Amino acid sequence: MTKQEAIELTKCRAKAITESRKGEWVYGYIQFFCGNSGATNAMIHTHNKGFEESIFVDPKTVQRYIGRDNLYEDDLITIGKDPTIYCIVWDAKYLGWAYVGASDNLRKFPFTSSDFENGIKVVGNYLDNPELWQKSA
Numbered sequence: 001m002t003k004q005e006a007i008e009l010t011k012c013r014a015k016a017i018t019e020s021r022k023g024e025w026v027y028g029y030i031q032f033f034c035g036n037s038g039a040t041n042a043m044i045h046t047h048n049k050g051f052e053e054s055i056f057v058d059p060k061t062v063q064r065y066i067g068r069d070n071l072y073e074d075d076l077i078t079i080g081k082d083p084t085i086y087c088i089v090w091d092a093k094y095l096g097w098a099y100v101g102a103s104d105n106l107r108k109f110p111f112t113s114s115d116f117e118n119g120i121k122v123v124g125n126y127l128d129n130p131e132l133w134q135k136s137a
Contacts, residue, residue, distance in 0.1 A: 012063060026046060028045050029044065073089065073090065074089075076122070079120055081118075085123060085132055086101050087102075097111055
C-alpha cells in the first residue's frame with residue numbers, strides 16, 4: 001500500500017456543527033479530541049479550493065470511506081439489477097467492509113469484486129434517509 005492509498009483510507013465524512021455550515025456533509029480527515037467537559041469532540045480537516053479548512057462536526061455522524069467508488073459507511077445501496085436496499089457496515093469479525101439488508105435479519109455480506117462489476121448505486125444514507133431503510137425491512 002502506498003502512502004497516498006493509506007491517506008485515502010482515513011477519509012471520512014460527517015455533519016458539520018460549525019454555524020456557517022451546520023447540517024452540511026463535510027469530507028476530509030477526522031480528528032477526535034476530548035473537550036473541557038470530557039465529551040468527545042470531532043473536527044474534519046478539508047482541502048478545498050487550495051486551502052485547508054477545519055470544521056467541527058457531530059462525532060455521532062462520522063462515516064468512514066470504504067476505499068473505492070466514493071462509498072462511505074452507512075450508505076444505502078443497491079447492487080446490479082437487484083432492487084434490495086443494503087446498508088454499508090464494518091464487519092469486525094472478518095475485518096472488512098460488508099453490506100447488510102434489513103430484510104435479511106441484518107446478515108452481513110462481504111463485498112466481492114462481482115458486486116463492483118455489477119454496479120453499486122448509492123440511493124441514500126442511513127442518517128439522511130432512514131425511511132428508505134425502514135421501507136426495505
